[in-house]
Amino acid sequence: MGMILLAFGLVLVVEGLAWVLAPSLVEQMLEMLRNLSLPARRQVGALAIVSGLILLWCAQWLGVL
Numbered sequence: 001m002g003m004i005l006l007a008f009g010l011v012l013v014v015e016g017l018a019w020v021l022a023p024s025l026v027e028q029m030l031e032m033l034r035n036l037s038l039p040a041r042r043q044v045g046a047l048a049i050v051s052g053l054i055l056l057w058c059a060q061w062l063g064v065l
Helices: 002-021 023-035 038-061
Strands: none
Touching: 002 023
């Protein structure tokens, strides 16, 4: 349970940093996503999941997890 809380906390920190440091870029990105088709949005989501899993695998391989 602690790892899940850690993961959610890290996600919130990264998301918050984006909004604090570059709010106009976040707005532009949201507009770009709004203009994508539904299948393209699903592809972006799948890519995000795969990227996250690769990062978790690398962290485990390095002994961080």
